[in-house]
Amino acid sequence: MTHAMTMRTRLIAAALSVPVAMLALSACGGGEGSSGSTQEKPPGRATQAAPTKAGVPVNDDRGAGQTPVAKGDTCNPSDFSLEITASPKADDGGQSRLVLAVKNTTDHTCAVSGVPTVELHGPDDAKYGPVYEVPSGPKTSATGKVVRIPAGQSAGVELTYLKDENAGAWMPTEISLALPGAKNEPLKAAWPSADSGITAGAVQRQDAATYPGTFSGTFSPLF
Numbered sequence: 001m002t003h004a005m006t007m008r009t010r011l012i013a014a015a016l017s018v019p020v021a022m023l024a025l026s027a028c029g030g031g032e033g034s035s036g037s038t039q040e041k042p043p044g045r046a047t048q049a050a051p052t053k054a055g056v057p058v059n060d061d062r063g064a065g066q067t068p069v070a071k072g073d074t075c076n077p078s079d080f081s082l083e084i085t086a087s088p089k090a091d092d093g094g095q096s097r098l099v100l101a102v103k104n105t106t107d108h109t110c111a112v113s114g115v116p117t118v119e120l121h122g123p124d125d126a127k128y129g130p131v132y133e134v135p136s137g138p139k140t141s142a143t144g145k146v147v148r149i150p151a152g153q154s155a156g157v158e159l160t161y162l163k164d165e166n167a168g169a170w171m172p173t174e175i176s177l178a179l180p181g182a183k184n185e186p187l188k189a190a191w192p193s194a195d196s197g198i199t200a201g202a203v204q205r206q207d208a209a210t211y212p213g214t215f216s217g218t219f220s221p222l223f
Contacts, residue, residue, distance in 0.1 A: 075110035082177055082187035086198050087158060095213055098200060100157040100177050101222060102187065104149040112155055113146040114180030118216040120161075120191070120203060122172040128207045132172070134159065137215040145218070153223040162204045162213030169202035 080102050087097035100118065104110045120132040137160070147155045157177065164170065176186035192198035206212040 077185040101154040103154040117178040120172040121174040155219040164204035
C-alpha cells in the first residue's frame with residue numbers, strides 16, 4: 001500500500017509540473033519568430049536637417065579683379081567726360097553725323113542706359129533762342145540697352161543733324177549731353193571746328209518740325 005501511494009504521488013507531481021513549465025516559457029517570451037511577441041523599440045533620435053550653405057549672390061562667380069555690378073550702377077555725371085568724334089558714316093541728303101563719346105574717367109566700370117538729353121548751344125536765334133534741344137530719333141527705344149563702360153573706355157551716342165550751308169546760318173558753339181535722370185548736370189564739349197580736325201558746320205534749326213532732320217540716339221559701346 002505504501003508503494004502504491006508513492007507511485008500516485010509521483011504521477012500527480014509530474015502532471016502538475018507540465019503547466020508550471022509552460023507558464024515559465026510564456027513568462028520568458030517567444031523568440032524572434034514568435035507571432036505573439038511585442039518588442040519595444042528604443043525611442044527614435046530627433047532628425048536634424050543637414051546644414052545648408054548661405055545664399056550666394058548671382059554675380060559672386062566673378063573672377064578676381066572684375067568690377068561688381070553695384071559699382072557700375074552708382075556712377076555720377078562727374079565720373080564721365082564728353083568728347084566729340086567723327087562718325088564713320090558718310091553724309092547723306094544734307095545730313096551729317098557726329099559721335100558723342102561719353103568716357104568713363106573712374107578706375108572702375110560704370111553703367112549707362114536710356115535716352116540722354118542732347119542740346120546744342122549757340123547764338124541767340126531770333127525765332128528759337130540760343131538753345132536747340134535735340135529730339136530723340138524715330139527708332140530710338142525709350143529705355144535703351146545697358147552699356148557697362150570699363151574704366152577709361154567710352155560709350156557713344158550718335159547725333160544726326162541737318163546742315164545749313166546758307167550764309168549767316170546758325171552755328172553752335174557748344175554741345176551738352178545729360179545722362180537720364182541728371183538733366184541739371186550735363187556733360188559739355190565745344191562744337192567741332194576746323195581747329196579740332198572735324199568741320200561740323202552750321203545747323204539748320206528745326207525746333208518746331210514734326211519730322212526734324214536733326215536727332216540723337218541711345219548709348220552704344222565704343223570698345
